Amino acid sequence: MTLDETDLRRLVAPDVPWVTLVWDDPVNLMSYVSYVFRTYFGFERKEAERLMMQVHTKGRAVVATGAREQMELHVEALHGYGLWATVSKADE
Amino acid sequence: MILPFQHRRDGVHLSLAENERTLLRDLAEQLVTLLEGQDDHDPALERLLPPGYTGDDEAGAEFRRLTVDDLTAGKIANARALIASIDTDRRTPLAPEAAQAWLRSLTDLRLTLGSRLGVTNDGVPHPADRSGLVLRDVYEWLGYVQESLVRALDR
Numbered sequence: 001m002t003l004d005e006t007d008l009r010r011l012v013a014p015d016v017p018w019v020t021l022v023w024d025d026p027v028n029l030m031s032y033v034s035y036v037f038r039t040y041f042g043f044e045r046k047e048a049e050r051l052m053m054q055v056h057t058k059g060r061a062v063v064a065t066g067a068r069e070q071m072e073l074h075v076e077a078l079h080g081y082g083l084w085a086t087v088s089k090a091d092e
Numbered sequence: 093m094i095l096p097f098q099h100r101r102d103g104v105h106l107s108l109a110e111n112e113r114t115l116l117r118d119l120a121e122q123l124v125t126l127l128e129g130q131d132d133h134d135p136a137l138e139r140l141l142p143p144g145y146t147g148d149d150e151a152g153a154e155f156r157r158l159t160v161d162d163l164t165a166g167k168i169a170n171a172r173a174l175i176a177s178i179d180t181d182r183r184t185p186l187a188p189e190a191a192q193a194w195l196r197s198l199t200d201l202r203l204t205l206g207s208r209l210g211v212t213n214d215g216v217p218h219p220a221d222r223s224g225l226v227l228r229d230v231y232e233w234l235g236y237v238q239e240s241l242v243r244a245l246d247r
Contacts, residue, residue: 026213027206029235031242032199075144076159080166082199084142087155 020064020074023084024055036081037063065090096237097244103185104244106177108237113178115230116237119201120171120178126204127168136207140167140200170197191245198238205231 022033030052037048041063054061063085064074071087078085096112098105108116131137141163144155173193180186186194209227210217216232219225 024213026211026215027202028199029239029242031239031246032195035242035246072144072155072159075155076163079142079144079159079163081196082140082203084139086144086146087151088146 017065017090018068018071019062019088019090020071020078021060021086021088022051022055022063022078023086024059025084028083030056033083036078036083040077040081095244096240099244099247100185103188104191104241105182105185106180107182117175117178119230119234120174120197123171123197123201123204124168127164127171130164136204139203139207167196167200169193170200173197191241195238195241195245198234198241202231202234202238205234 033055034048034052037043037051038045051061051063064071075085075087094107096108098107126136141160143152145152170193173190174197177186177190205227209231216228219228
């Protein structure tokens with residue numbers, strides 16, 4: 001039996017998804033964080049504001065879920081905007 | 093009072109005074125020097141290029157190895173784009189790419205000054221000397237400039 005491509009992908013990227021976390025920081029403006037969420041992720045204003053407030057009040061928020069490589073691309077882009085973001089396993 | 097940035101039908105216009113442009117140019121040049129210096133132990137650089145993982149040093153080091161050059165180059169390019177467009181006449185709109193570079197570079201400047209001043213969630217600590225007081229004023233002014241740009245872009 002040979003593994004088809006789907007099986008291989010499952011081996012490399014198991015079912016546990018990854019997340020992009022954005023962490024609260026004392027410098028970035030609330031309006032700017034919300035603007036980045038809207039322009040980069042394309043969130044509606046209400047959702048962007050909700051996530052920004054979650055970052056602000058809870059210290060962090062999950063802003064994306066998916067494959068690890070995709071989360072790393074998000075984190076790099078967010079660092080380009082000056083936000084502090086990290087990649088984590090979804091269950092951590 | 094004239095806001096630093098204004099949204100008009102043809103785009104975002106820059107209305108900073110001459111002395112403000114001089115100050116910003118100087119700060120952006122210092123930012124380029126800081127980024128080119130690559131001093132890994134500078135706390136400001138640690139904040140500009142933060143870890144991409146928490147609690148996983150190996151993944152964090154690998155992420156940094158793969159991203160640090162592009163991120164640094166991008167931040168330098170943004171600062172240079174700010175410098176290149178800083179003398180834009182207030183009658184001419186900033187090119188959209190230039191406005192985005194300004195937005196990110198203003199963020200990098202605030203992160204750098206915030207790190208120098210030791211800003212926390214409790215605010216800006218009281219500076220110990222005159223140069224610290226000047227730095228705090230500049231930091232707060234940059235916040236005002238950036239808020240104005242976010243509002244102008246957000247229309």
